[in-house]
Amino acid sequence: MTQRPATPLPPPRKRRRLRERASLTRDQLAERMGVSRETVRAWETGRRTPHGREREAYAELLAGFAAETRPRRGRTSPRRKAAARTAPVPAAAADAGTAVRPEGQPSGSRPSARPAPAQAFDALYASCAPGLLRQAYLLTGRRELARESVERAFRLAWERWPEVARDRDPAGWVRAAAYDAALSPWHRFRRRYRHPEPPPGDAADRALLGALLALPPPYRRTLLLYDGVGLGLPETAAETEASTPAAANRLLHAREAMAARLPELADPAVLRERLAGPAVAERLRAAEPGAVRRGCERRARFWTRAAIAFTAALIGSTVLTLRTAPTHYEPPVPPGATVRGVPPRTAPGPLSEEELELRTKLRQEPAHGPERLAPRPG
Template sequence: MTQSPATPLPTPKERRRLREAKSLTQAQVAAKVGVTRETVRSWETGRTSPRGRKREVYARLLTELSSTPERTPAHDGRDRRAHRRPELVAVAASSAPPADRTAQTAQPNRAGRADPSKPRHTVSDPAPEPEPTRPTTPAEAFDALYTRTAPLLVRQAYLLTGRRTLARESVERAFQLAWQRWPEVAVDPNPAGWVRAAAYEYAMSPWHRMRRSHRHPDAPPADPDDRKLLDVLLSLPPAYRRTLLLYDGVGLDLPETAAETEASTPAAANRILHAREAVAEQFPELAVPEQLHRRLTELAGAEKLDAPGSTLVRTGGEKRVRFWTRAAIAVTVLIVGTTALTLRVAPTQYEPVPAPGAPISGVPALTGPGHLTEHERELRRQLRAELSGGPERLAPVAE
């Protein structure tokens, strides 16, 4: 008997986005499905996947969440306690990007992508524009995604790290990883966001501090204001810097920013508020979100940062995969050979090792005849000499 196919589910990232868009907590979703909060968290992180009846109920709930109109966190009952802090309410209410951006910036829509009908932004991710011919092969689709998003991602990575070489390397590694997992990336609702998250993770990895090139800082921007703004951005904690760039630079809304940074919506809002305050201390004119957005755009566009060709990225990723595959095979063969040699030369039975000698107490000293001293030898010679001249030996006689 054949099994019925499993109910299709969105990606783990999309599951969390749908829940955050409806301002539901993991506990509320768990109560609706009939599982624990930890189970819902595992489903949203991709560690586990629902099965059986729970999968059907979860899929039906996600379908309802995607079909119902979205609510902003400012009008949801979950944020009632935010009225104690007007700043958090303002950030939640401004989760949709402002509509009066400058003519050079793109207008992000509700999904966090740029509107194709308006000018493109130099920092935020571009929206997929209609093409005359659709890609027919995976390589063509990858090249189209790379050509459209790589230059912008390099500028974003530069704002995160302040290092030009690391920014290019981060984007290159992210696209190499995307090419390795292309079947997964191709069906993702937002492939550009998938690559952006991978590039940000690599760029902000703390392991880069151990590299020799990290000891010497890059040349700062030529403009003094740009140099000062970049220093302020780099002085922020990594999580605050990334959240500020996603919200005020890329133009994502608050739920998507929280989902990409793996934080709750209130936590993401607090990070944005504190980051804006830190920037406004040095640049009072950037207290307005629109001005901050414009300055981030100008700072990213001032650097002449280019990305390598998509063909080089694909071939480089394939070479890297082949190298590590061969290295893994060589290590496996070495381990198998060492194990076989050990089994061949190892003894077939246990041979006990003789115990080392140890002194024993309480045993009396060995007694018995020993070597004669010189004095004793002299006395023996005297006795033998005297006996030789003595009386004869008496022998018994029978009568």
Template sequence: MTRSPATPLPPPKARRRLREAAALTQTQLATRVNVTRATIRAWESGRTAPRGRRREAYARLLKTLAEEDAARRTRSAPPPEPAPTPTPTPEPTTVLEPVSGPEKGSEPEPGPGSGSEPGSGSEPGSGSEPAPEHPALTPAQAFDALYEFSAPALVRQAYLLTGRRELARESVERAFQTAWERWPEVARDRDPVGWVRATAYEFALSPWQRFRPRHRQPEPPPADPGDRTLLNALLRLGPQHRRTLVLYDGVGLDLPETAAETEASTPAAANRLLHARETVAGRLPALADSRVLHQRLTELASAERLWAAKPTGVRKGGERRARFRTRAAIAFTVALIGATALTVRTAPTHYEPAVSPGVAVRGVPPRVAPGSLSEAERELRQKLRDRLQDGPERLEPRLE
């Protein structure tokens, strides 16, 4: 179940870079797009995406900022100087995060319908040979390739965040199901793994997870005492500190990228990282070195038996959930309309006062009807009529 293509937007990291290059704050940018600061913050972190007219206005503004940034770079760029071709140094691959995206030193995998961007240069030593043509992938094939490439590493990362194997697997599956529902947007993103990772982290660290009955029972801890101590030290950290530590020392993101993904400023992310390192080093002094900490996180994640479902099952599960929600919404709407129609049909149209039941009252004398006047009553009535109606005369003092 896919949606119609929307206006393309730069990746969340590029949106934040363009805003900072233009020396604009999130409040100033929110004023220009006519949204709140929290909305801009969510857009730049990739947590949510704009829609409708707001998406078009945001895309136009980002395009203007990109043109201004390109013009500034052109004016301030020095003349090119010949330089020897550097020898690429292979980076060590970690089991926590597969190398993906342009920031990791490799070219992004071409998505469905993607071509070479205008103005993009060629690799050193490639000459003028054209790039090999890749067969066009269907949306399902591209989704399956992305899932098989990144799902195992994301499950291990979610395990470091939660300490629960089943919750880690469920978080990654839910994130990929959300990505399949918004596949046109995710397929155009330059870092789809980061998009899915942010969604999986949000689901795994949601405070509502503690109210689920299936997650109230503790899971068996790791068998190794050192791994058990390290996992307990991680779980003692706050959710944001734990997420910052996993992203920076586990996944290997830069500090600005970590700050953007955790929806915090760069100084705040640095403070969280330092606090998390101090807390872990207080329980395990041998992990004071960041390289040793990275190695131990990798060993802890790879020591557990974590598995991910098949991509076909994830896609079908997301489609079934979407159909169930749609049918539930339709059924609720029909029930609401039926209840409203029944109320209108059976409700009274005017007020009818309630008739109280009759009660016998005893001890009250019967009501006597007026009869004819007697002779004395007629004389009294005549006297009253003959008298003056204005009362007796007023006595006034007089001089004699």
């Protein structure tokens, strides 16, 4: 009897995103599925996976959510248009199997060639790196850390390029990696980042950057994603790994804190304009995409050679140990003991009276025999 293959399910993060787009809580989804709220939570976090009829019903329900929330052609919200500016469609489609139509070729004709992975990566880097560099600077307030975070995110993307190229939002993938690298708590232990950098020269930029850095990192990230990048509230919650009510609460508190420090930013439209545009007049130049790719490849070669050298050293030390180690057990030498009345050998002790007399007699009386030849002074 052949077993039917299991019904495919979307990733855990996408399951929660589809439920939130359908405006359903976990309790409502649990009631529709006939399970507990904790079970739905385990499904959405990836700790558990449904099986059997539950899996089929859950997959069918998520497919219905995806069909209901799929945007229609010709109707795009302004917020999604702002998010689409940072999403390079040619870079995403290059390695994922979607052909790119050359300039001047009619849409009905079949494309002749597809860009190579390096070209697709360069296109993604050229469209996303400048904006990500400004966003990372607003998150950290450090120019070098922003540049390092963006380059690290793109190096990671080049290392996992097949996964990134097939992702539905490659720009979002790189953005999440850059934000995680920029807001890593381990930077506080680095000596080069213990002292603050010089603030921007413009007074408005200094005020904006100071107000942003006064916010906690989760609030800062939520505000920048929603008002700066233009993501929706469910997408912002999914990228910050929080629920939609928690993301909305963070956004409200962040806006209130920004309005308290800068009253001219009390209007969300003005705040969105300041964050979405060139936020600060700082000269932040990203490295060339070819340099990032070559640096990633050199790093991969270095760690590969280091792993090979470590493995060879480990094998060599193991072989040397096997060759020089004893092949049988050698018991330790036991301490001395009396055997058949013979006392053990001991160190010389004080002489008795008889031995002292004998020593004196031997020193005074020369032994019989030929005299010793000794040179005499002439």
